[in-house]
Amino acid sequence: MRNRPGLQIAVGLVVLIGLVFLGAKYGPTLLDNNQVTSPVENVDPSTEPNETEQPQEPVEPANPEPEPGNPNTPSQEPESPNVPAGTLSNAKMSWYFTRNNNHQVPAIPKEAKIISKYGGMYVGDTSRRVVYLTFDNGYENGYTTPILDTLRDNQVKASFFVTESYINKNPEIIKRMVAEGHAVCNHTSTHPSMPDISDSQIENEIRKTEEAFQRVTGTRMAPYLRPPSGEYSERTLAVTQKLGYSTVFWSMAFKDWDVNNQPGADYSYNHVMTNVHPGAIILLHAVSSSNAEALDRIIKDLKAEGYEFSLLP
Numbered sequence: 001m002r003n004r005p006g007l008q009i010a011v012g013l014v015v016l017i018g019l020v021f022l023g024a025k026y027g028p029t030l031l032d033n034n035q036v037t038s039p040v041e042n043v044d045p046s047t048e049p050n051e052t053e054q055p056q057e058p059v060e061p062a063n064p065e066p067e068p069g070n071p072n073t074p075s076q077e078p079e080s081p082n083v084p085a086g087t088l089s090n091a092k093m094s095w096y097f098t099r100n101n102n103h104q105v106p107a108i109p110k111e112a113k114i115i116s117k118y119g120g121m122y123v124g125d126t127s128r129r130v131v132y133l134t135f136d137n138g139y140e141n142g143y144t145t146p147i148l149d150t151l152r153d154n155q156v157k158a159s160f161f162v163t164e165s166y167i168n169k170n171p172e173i174i175k176r177m178v179a180e181g182h183a184v185c186n187h188t189s190t191h192p193s194m195p196d197i198s199d200s201q202i203e204n205e206i207r208k209t210e211e212a213f214q215r216v217t218g219t220r221m222a223p224y225l226r227p228p229s230g231e232y233s234e235r236t237l238a239v240t241q242k243l244g245y246s247t248v249f250w251s252m253a254f255k256d257w258d259v260n261n262q263p264g265a266d267y268s269y270n271h272v273m274t275n276v277h278p279g280a281i282i283l284l285h286a287v288s289s290s291n292a293e294a295l296d297r298i299i300k301d302l303k304a305e306g307y308e309f310s311l312l313p
Contacts, residue, residue, distance in 0.1 A: 088235040092195040095230030095249045097122070103277045106251050118237035120247035121313070126279030129307045133158040133282050134250065136226065137166050138191060141259055141287035144173055147295060148180065154299045156309040157181050160286070161226040161248075164189035167212040174216050183222040183311050184213060186245060191228040194236040202239050224248045224312055248312060250283035252276070257285040265293035272298050276307070 097106040105126050124132050137160055160177055167174050177184050188205040210221040225245040240247050254271050268290040284291045
């Protein structure tokens with residue numbers, strides 16, 4: 001058979017054009033499906049937090065009737081944060097830290113160190129084996145009473161950060177906390193992101209919560225505030241301090257607030273025992289069945305390792 005160079009060239013061109021077409025159509029998909037993802041850094045953000053890659057911590061299950069003082073009601077129209085130009089920054093920051101596996105104080109980013117300027121804290125006394133148990137109570141899920149039982153049985157005091165609605169709906173639990181020597185602290189009235197509201201609204205959030213506490217107990221609330229979702233700015237730190245409160249973050253936490261996705265008691269226990277360090281401020285959510293079930297073992301085994309429990313400094 002005679003060679004036909006022209007025909008071979010034409011066939012070659014058709015094949016080449018087909019390959020180019022297929023590459024343009026499917027190449028990006030193939031690349032996307034095989035791309036390499038960088039490993040996640042061992043950063044522990046929370047949960048209410050802020051755990052920025054996780055769902056925001058809930059305050060209370062959906063309620064068809066709005067709570068009094070809800071920011072969505074006409075009496076609580078949102079205001080623009082009143083930050084005069086050239087004064088304190090209102091850039092929103094989300095609390096996070098970097099874990100380690102050698103029981104040392106976790107590192108925090110450079111910009112977060114500003115909390116100490118305004119009396120804030122994320123650890124306590126790091127010179128000795130002491131830890132500070134703190135619980136966030138946005139709503140009641142049936143586990144605060146068992147938690148209080150465990151604390152009583154082990155002769156341990158803790159700090160509870162509560163919202164105004166929690167106080168109003170659970171006055172007997174609040175009274176028990178006070179009677180048994182625990183610190184009841186401020187978690188704001190309606191759980192807003194504090195950089196998103198004005199100075200006057202921040203004051204309203206704090207004052208309404210402390211007034212509810214005083215009505216129930218006849219005593220003053222402990223002067224500590226935990227910012228909802230761990231969101232803050234230099235402005236909110238300064239306003240909080242001016243109102244007589246220390247802003248309290250944490251050096252240990254995990255995603256424990258999702259009541260429909262609990263990790264289990266062993267996970268809670270192992271997380272605490274693996275990450276504990278001198279001066280740790282431990283954040284646990286009281287809505288967590290995992291925490292309630294693990295707490296007795298956590299306390300007993302931390303004591304066995306020489307740790308003491310203290311209220312916030």
